[in-house]
Amino acid sequence: MSEKETFLNYINKGYATEGDYIRLGAAMLGEETITNAFVDLPLKTLNRHGLIAGATGTGKSKTLQVLAENLSEKGIPVLLMDVKGDLSGLAAASPGHPKIDERHAKIGFEFTAKKFPVEILTLSEQEGTRLRATVSEFGPVLLSRILDLNETQSGIVAILFKYCDDSKLPLLDLKDFKKVLQYATQEGKEELEAEYGRISTASTGAILRKVVEIEQQGGELFFGERSFEVQDLTRVDDEGKGIISILRLTDIQDKPKLFSTFMLQLLAEIYGTFPEQGDSDRPELVLFIDEAHLIFDEASKALLSQIESIVKLIRSKGIGIYFVTQNPKDIPASVLSQLGLKIQHALRAFTANDRKAIKLTAENYPDSEYYDTAEVLTQLGIGEALVSCLNEKGIPTPLARTMLRAPMSRMDVLTQAELDAIIGASKLAKKYNEHIDRESAYELLNDKIDRIKTLEEEAKEAEKKKEEEEKAKKRTAAPRSRKSTRMNPIVKVLTSATFIRGFLGVLKKVIK
Numbered sequence: 052m053s054e055k056e057t058f059l060n061y062i063n064k065g066y067a068t069e070g071d072y073i074r075l076g077a078a079m080l081g082e083e084t085i086t087n088a089f090v091d092l093p094l095k096t097l098n099r100h101g102l103i104a105g106a107t108g109t110g111k112s113k114t115l116q117v118l119a120e121n122l123s124e125k126g127i128p129v130l131l132m133d134v135k136g137d138l139s140g141l142a143a144a145s146p147g148h149p150k151i152d153e154r155h156a157k158i159g160f161e162f163t164a165k166k167f168p169v170e171i172l173t174l175s176e177q178e179g180t181r182l183r184a185t186v187s188e189f190g191p192v193l194l195s196r197i198l199d200l201n202e203t204q205s206g207i208v209a210i211l212f213k214y215c216d217d218s219k220l221p222l223l224d225l226k227d228f229k230k231v232l233q234y235a236t237q238e239g240k241e242e243l244e245a246e247y248g249r250i251s252t253a254s255t256g257a258i259l260r261k262v263v264e265i266e267q268q269g270g271e272l273f274f275g276e277r278s279f280e281v282q283d284l285t286r287v288d289d290e291g292k293g294i295i296s297i298l299r300l301t302d303i304q305d306k307p308k309l310f311s312t313f314m315l316q317l318l319a320e321i322y323g324t325f326p327e328q329g330d331s332d333r334p335e336l337v338l339f340i341d342e343a344h345l346i347f348d349e350a351s352k353a354l355l356s357q358i359e360s361i362v363k364l365i366r367s368k369g370i371g372i373y374f375v376t377q378n379p380k381d382i383p384a385s386v387l388s389q390l391g392l393k394i395q396h397a398l399r400a401f402t403a404n405d406r407k408a409i410k411l412t413a414e415n416y417p418d419s420e421y422y423d424t425a426e427v428l429t430q431l432g433i434g435e436a437l438v439s440c441l442n443e444k445g446i447p448t449p450l451a452r453t454m455l456r457a458p459m460s461r462m463d464v465l466t467q468a469e470l471d472a473i474i475g476a477s478k479l480a481k482k483y484n485e486h487i488d489r490e491s492a493y494e495l496l497n498d499k500i501d502r503i504k505t506l507e508e509e510a511k512e513a514e515k516k517k518e519e520e521e522k523a524k525k526r527t528a529a530p531r532s533r534k535s536t537r538m539n540p541i542v543k544v545l546t547s548a549t550f551i552r553g554f555l556g557v558l559k560k561v562i563k
Contacts (some may be wrong), residue, residue: 055080058421062088066448068442070095073121075438077158078451080421084157091455092392094125096441098334098366100389101373102382104412105396110434111375112137113337116480118373119295122337123167128293133439136301140461142169142473151457154434158454165459168288171474172298174273174313178470179299180479181272182279184316186222187212193319196357197312198261204254210247211235220492224275227492232259238500255410268306273313276385276487279423283479285336303345311346316362318361321370328369330384335369342383359385361560376520387415391441396429405483419450452563 062078062085071094079086105111112135119129119141131138145151145164155162167517173179186194190213196204222228235243237251244249265465286294298434305312321336328335340346362372374382374390378398382390393416400406413424417439427437431452437454465473474480504506 055083055085058365059085059088060387060423061449062090063450065436066091066442066451068093068095070457072127073097073118073125074160076453076458077437079453079454084454086157087159088451089159090146092440093390094333095331095443096391096445097122097337098328099383099391100366100371100373101392101394101440102364102387102390103373103394103396104377104379104381105118105431105436106377106399108393108433109396109431110436110455112341112395113434113458113462114396114436114455115341115373115375116141116460116462117456118337119339120167122167122334123293123295123398124165125206125393126285126287126291126293127334129295129338129354130284130336131295131339132338132342133297134300134303134345136299137464138341139169139171139298139407139457139465139470140463141167141297141471142293142300142465143461144221145457145459145461151294154454155458158456160456161457162457167292167293168248169473169478170220170294170296171470171478172296172424174300175299175302175307175309176271177299177302178474180477181391182298182313182484183273183275183483184278185321186228186274188278188320189214189316194356197315198258198265200258200261203251204258207235207250207254207258208288209435210243214243216332217494220495221489223491224493225271227261228260230493230496232262234496234500238503239496247405255341265308265312267301268309269287270309272311273309276489277483277485278412279483281307281317281324284321307348314340314346315361315426318358318365318372320559322361322365322368325368329367331369332515333369337371337373339375341375344374347381347383355383355385359383359389362386362389378408379415380408390479391445391447392441393437395437397433397435398428400429415445417450417539421451424454451536455492476482495541 058078058080066089068091072091075090075092076086078090079084079085103111103114115131116138119131119138122129126492133139136377143165147162147164151162160479171179172182174182189197191205191209195208198204198208200208203456211228213220214235215231220227220230220231232255233251236255240250284296288294300310325335346358365372373392374386376382379387379393379395395412397418398405398409398412400409410425413428415439416424419426422437424437429439434457436453436455438448438451439450442448
């Protein structure tokens, strides 16, 4: 048996699957593609998460596109984080090309052009169905971790949430939460301290600064109503294809805090909402996180711990998470160890550090008698990758240098007119883009403060009026009549002894 035949048996045996699968491409021996040496990914293990890595321009986005297309065709919904803005072409069929036909002839099956059902989502002011969540839905624990608060500050957040629950004050957006922070240390200080204990002004000030940081990165657009229901990510169209939801994030690369906030909330909501699937034959939903380093670059230890926990547990809900990045080292080791599928595109060795990184990357893949992994990593062409996945028994498959199939949809973006047509026809856009600003903690507390101020002013006016009335009574009261003890001056003269003696002397002279 020739080496080529031995290799073909080796690949076909390693990637054989009894259930449904996605055909990714064909294995290569050296520079030659071995026709019909198919690299198939079992649907059964696609909820074990994965990694798509490689240098810029090596084909990561097209690999992501291929996986999304094939999942959709199998009736599995997909959520794509489109940071570079180059995935909207999934909604249009590929125009085809002779090089695509040539590639598929080498692989061993014909190319078919197709379009797929797409929903355009947005976190920012870009066009699309708007994603939002309320502060209450985050809860005190998750919000504290996102804000990277210490134990004391987290305790205060828990108290504020409890106060709002007890007082029926809805926490919908950041404006609400900031108002509660302000109220707790100003107008409502005595009220909260009497019921919940002392709240430090220094701590609330520190929390407020963290909230402002999120707000400056566009958090005011994300927090609020109407809240997005994660079940709307699991829809299929009338033909049974899974809908591909594309979240446009082209303006969020300089807002990593907002991106990681959204991702953690989304994963937590999915985990808390979706039922247990057990050992199912296919995923319920698959998420692809492009430029995954944006999640981890600004993440605190608490946030990383939360992400790691969710990645470990969420697969039992039938959810697969796939991280797309330039180098596996962009992903924390604790998360990387949870990824069952690894698709590694070429890496470039321009510096000594690059060569060290390549050696470390090679150690993430199974040993192979057919490949020097570190060497092959620098020799892969565009649209080629080293692949290893889990078979249906959960055992890693042989490492295969793979000629990847071409996307069935357009490998370019939609025109603005095409994009507008999709958004205009979206039922979700009509549902979630309605502006809602119902009465919440901000308005209710302002009303309460106004009522308190009004009552205080009324009390002051009443007191002032009482004082004025008392003064008026004193002024208008009748004075008591008193006899004067002072003698009239004329009477005093007439009754004086000198006057009397003088008068009597005159009278005697007249008589004589």
